[in-house]
Amino acid sequence: xxxxxxxxxxxxxxxxxxxxxxxxxxxxxxxxxxxxxxxxxxxxxxxxxxxxxxxxxxxxxxxxxxxxxxxxxxxxxxxxxxxxxxxxxxxxxxxxxxxxxxxxxxxxxxxxxxxxxxxxxxxxxxxxxxxxxxxxxxxxxxxxxxxxxxxxxxxxxxxxxxxxxxxxxxxxxxxxxxxxxxxxxxxxxxxxxxxxxxxxxxxxxxxxxxxxxxxxxxxxxxxxxxxxxxxxxxxxxxxxxxxxxxxxxxxxxxxxxxxxxxxxxxxxxxxxxxxxxxxxxxxxxxxxxxxxxxxxxxxxxxxx
Amino acid sequence: xxxxxxxxxxxxxxxxxxxxxxxxxxxxxxxxxxxxxxxxxxxxxxxxxxxxxxxxxxxxxxxxxxxxxxxxxxxxxxxxxxxxxxxxxxxxxxxxxxxxxxxxxxxxxxxxxxxxxxxxxxxxxxxxxxxxxxxxxxxxxxxxxxxxxxxxxxxxxxxxxxxxxxxxxxxxxxxxxxxxxxxxxxxxxxxxxxxxxxxxxxxxxxxxxxxxxxxxxxxxxxxxxxxxxxxxxxxxxxxxxxxxxxxxxxxxxxxxxxxxxxxxxxxxxxxxxxxxxxxxxxxxxxxxxxxxxxxxxxxxxxxxxxxxxxxxxx
Numbered sequence: 030x031x032x033x034x035x036x037x038x039x040x041x042x043x044x045x046x047x048x049x050x051x052x053x054x055x056x057x058x059x060x061x062x063x064x065x066x067x068x069x070x071x072x073x074x075x076x077x078x079x080x081x082x083x084x085x086x087x088x089x090x091x092x093x094x095x096x097x098x099x100x101x102x103x104x105x106x107x108x109x110x111x112x113x114x115x116x117x118x119x120x121x122x123x124x125x126x127x128x129x130x131x132x133x134x135x136x137x138x139x140x141x142x143x144x145x146x147x148x149x150x151x152x153x154x155x156x157x158x159x160x161x162x163x164x165x166x167x168x169x170x171x172x173x174x175x176x177x178x179x180x181x182x183x184x185x186x187x188x189x190x191x192x193x194x195x196x197x198x199x200x201x202x203x204x205x206x207x208x209x210x211x212x213x214x215x216x217x218x219x220x221x222x223x224x225x226x227x228x229x230x231x232x233x234x235x236x237x238x239x240x241x242x243x244x245x246x247x248x249x250x251x252x253x254x255x256x257x258x259x260x261x262x263x264x265x266x267x268x269x270x271x272x273x274x275x276x277x278x279x280x281x282x283x284x285x286x287x288x289x290x291x292x293x294x295x296x297x298x299x300x301x302x303x304x305x306x307x308x309x310x311x312x313x314x315x316x317x318x319x320x321x322x323x324x325x326x327x328x329x330x331x332x333x
Numbered sequence: 334x335x336x337x338x339x340x341x342x343x344x345x346x347x348x349x350x351x352x353x354x355x356x357x358x359x360x361x362x363x364x365x366x367x368x369x370x371x372x373x374x375x376x377x378x379x380x381x382x383x384x385x386x387x388x389x390x391x392x393x394x395x396x397x398x399x400x401x402x403x404x405x406x407x408x409x410x411x412x413x414x415x416x417x418x419x420x421x422x423x424x425x426x427x428x429x430x431x432x433x434x435x436x437x438x439x440x441x442x443x444x445x446x447x448x449x450x451x452x453x454x455x456x457x458x459x460x461x462x463x464x465x466x467x468x469x470x471x472x473x474x475x476x477x478x479x480x481x482x483x484x485x486x487x488x489x490x491x492x493x494x495x496x497x498x499x500x501x502x503x504x505x506x507x508x509x510x511x512x513x514x515x516x517x518x519x520x521x522x523x524x525x526x527x528x529x530x531x532x533x534x535x536x537x538x539x540x541x542x543x544x545x546x547x548x549x550x551x552x553x554x555x556x557x558x559x560x561x562x563x564x565x566x567x568x569x570x571x572x573x574x575x576x577x578x579x580x581x582x583x584x585x586x587x588x589x590x591x592x593x594x595x596x597x598x599x600x601x602x603x604x605x606x607x608x609x610x611x612x613x614x615x616x617x618x619x620x621x622x623x624x625x626x627x628x629x630x631x632x633x634x635x636x637x638x639x640x641x642x643x644x645x646x647x
Contacts, residue, residue, distance in 0.1 A: 066438060069436045072433055077444060084450070086466055099471050101471060103473050143357040144357070146355075147355055147358040167636060173564070173625070175601040175604040177621070179372075179604070204361030204365065205357045205358035264457070266457050267568065283456070287457055304458045315450070315453055319446065322453075326512040327513060329558075
């Protein structure tokens with residue numbers, strides 16, 4: 030759809046086509062390379078528009094006044110920066126931030142700390158049932174959360190009386206998270222055994238080897254899984270909906286955001302400002318941690 | 334020289350050590366996977382509303398879900414539609430973007446970042462954004478299409494366009510596939526392309542006979558994980574349906590899921606509808622098990638050695 034509005038720029042060519050050509054064949058080859066360069070980059074710009082324009086439209090809408098969101102004009106008549114202040118004044122919005130940071134922050138720490146030894150054992154120990162354990166981890170990772178939600182809800186709500194809080198979402202992360210274990214295991218597989226053997230020759234036990242040798246080398250992998258876990262919690266909608274829906278004081282940003290449209294304001298400009306605010310931290314963190322992200326995604330698929 | 338006794342002690346020590354390292358997960362597996370899974374199976378044969386004690390009801394819930402629950406078949410059909418169309422679109426587009434990015438010479442870092450960003454957008458935020466952008470009356474997309482003289486669909490308010498709109502949203506977030514395809518494409522041995530060049534192969538033949546065979550395990554991986562993901566579609570269709578229908582957020586008021594006309598209903602939504610809106614935990618567990626069976630079937634496919642998708646050993 031957004032391809033329709035493509036306006037490919039014609040960027041500077043890498044090499045001047047007018048340069049004196051040795052042979053006609055070389056000239057044709059160079060012209061072909063230039064044409065290909067232009068075609069590839071025009072396509073790139075068109076694709077970039079498809080990916081970026083929605084963000085641009087959301088930003089522009091978040092800066093309109095409420096009447097203008099009902100018109101077809103795309104550029105704000107007057108730039109209503111105060112929308113962002115209004116969003117923060119909505120009762121609950123700051124609480125949702127706090128809850129989200131608690132769920133994402135504490136959850137990430139717990140899940141990484143408890144998953145590291147498990148991933149290490151699955152990657153480097155030889156024991157009976159290792160392949161079975163790995164298959165079970167993968168099965169847990171692929172299990173839709175809805176499959177076990179009824180007994181889980183009854184367990185947390187009826188037996189432990191913790192519904193209305195985010196603890197039913199945080200506490201399980203202290204017992205390892207399947208996706209974190211799997212991703213870390215993929216990463217630890219790439220650490221050569223020679224390092225571990227050398228540590229053992231030096232008299233390190235497994236635990237010391239893990240702390241002193243493996244962890245420092247695994248830092249990029251740990252960064253990747255920590256980011257994934259953090260954003261999983263940040264984005265989670267189903268979990269808070271099950272456990273916290275009756276208790277607005279326990280809502281998270283992702284869950285509260287939907288109620289924003291309607292309960293507090295029907296205005297699209299404020300809703301879009303809130304949407305931008307929920308997206309912004311994710312995008313900011315990404316800019317600082319691009320490598321870790323890309324590494325993590327690659328690990329899920331490529332390296333065995 | 335170790336005597337059999339010390340050998341056995343060594344074995345025992347190493348088994349204990351393994352157990353110690355695995356223990357967080359072993360506890361988690363039992364408490365948060367095995368136990369609830371078994372409970373889900375047993376609940377599916379009981380009548381339970383959460384208040385009066387559960388009573389055994391045999392296959393009544395199963396028969397209710399398959400024969401009398403009016404949302405089950407539409408939800409299953411929608412889920413399968415998404416599994417087929419959404420996955421196909423994501424894989425084809427993701428591969429295209431992956432190939433494009435390996436060809437880009439100038440500013441590749443910028444392009445890669447821009448292509449990747451939507452993958453990170455929180456699903457609720459992205460869905461809200463798309464419902465607004467694709468809003469038939471005042472949304473900017475339809476304004477632009479109108480200016481270009483292209484008849485614009487009603488997207489999330491038209492039952493025949495709501496799933497394509499969800500697909501568009503999923504295609505927008507194709508950054509994860511781009512990254513794994515890019516890594517796979519860069520791993521294709523250069524010599525094979527050179528050999529194909531010597532044979533005078535055209536672009537299409539190079540793709541068909543060199544690129545595709547080399548990356549097929551990754552394509553397979555993307556398809557299977559995509560199918561599992563699509564089967565779990567929950568947040569996006571639910572939020573799109575609720576916001577497009579104008580239901581007041583999550584104020585607790587009951588809503589008819591699947592707006593418009595059940596077209597955005599998916600299997601995971603039924604678990605919520607049956608369990609947490611109708612308090613029919615037994616029937617909710619039946620739907621949960623259907624979802625479980627489908628997911629595990631595809632997970633088994635993913636783990637099959639021959640596909641080389643995820644190898645357990647080395």
